[in-house]
Amino acid sequence: MSRHKVPLRDGVAAASAYVGWDRPLQTYFAQVLSAPDEDGEEIELVWVGTDFGELPRAVDAIRVLEPYCHIDASLAAQLEIDRMACLATRDGPNQLEAKAFMARLSQIKDRSEPEA
Numbered sequence: 001m002s003r004h005k006v007p008l009r010d011g012v013a014a015a016s017a018y019v020g021w022d023r024p025l026q027t028y029f030a031q032v033l034s035a036p037d038e039d040g041e042e043i044e045l046v047w048v049g050t051d052f053g054e055l056p057r058a059v060d061a062i063r064v065l066e067p068y069c070h071i072d073a074s075l076a077a078q079l080e081i082d083r084m085a086c087l088a089t090r091d092g093p094n095q096l097e098a099k100a101f102m103a104r105l106s107q108i109k110d111r112s113e114p115e116a
Contacts, residue, residue, distance in 0.1 A: 001020060001021065001022050001023055001024075002020040002021045002079070002082035003018050003019075003020040004018060004019055004020055004075070004078065004079075005017070005018055006018065006019055006065055006069040006070070006071065006075070007069060007070045008068060008069055008070070009067075009068060009069060009070055012068050012069075013034075014032045014033060014034060014035075014045055014068055015033055015034055015035040015036070015042065016032075016033045016042070017030070017031060017032045017033070017065055017068055017069050018030070018031045018033075019031075019061050019062065019065055019075070019079065020079070020082065021058075021079060021082040021083045021086075022049065023083075023086045023089060024091060024095045024098070024099070025049070025050070025051070025052050025053070025054075026052060026053050026056075027049045027050075027051070027052065027053055027054045027055050027056065028049050028055040028056075028057070028058055028060060028061035028079060028083075029047070029048065029049025029050065029054075029055065029061060030046060030047075030048050030049060030055070030061040030062075030064040030065050031044060031046060031047045032044070032045045032046040032047075032065065032068050032069075033045065045068075046064060046065075046068070048061070048064050049061060052099075052102070058075075058076045058079035058080055058083075059076055061079070062075060062076060062079075
């Protein structure tokens with residue numbers, strides 16, 4: 001997994017933003033976080049790329065951040081390098097079990113949704 005802090009635009013009501021590649025989920029992700037609240041917790045203003053394959057291209061994650069961040073021209077290339085650097089990496093036992101668990105949850109969710 002990679003994670004890069006991305007500089008915010010002036011006037012954006014956020015404290016930090018991140019983008020990266022999540023190898024087990026095979027997706028790029030983008031996060032924009034608020035300043036910590038009184039409990040020290042950051043609130044996710046934007047968080048995409050949490051589902052398997054949700055953002056398959058670096059540009060998909062970058063587009064999410066564009067309204068909030070200054071995007072350096074080299075960021076897409078770095079994100080692609082991050083993805084390629086782990087192409088030969090396989091899931092370990094914990095990741096395999098987590099994926100199986102997520103698949104079971106998805107099946108339960110699919111069965112519980114009413115048909116239109």
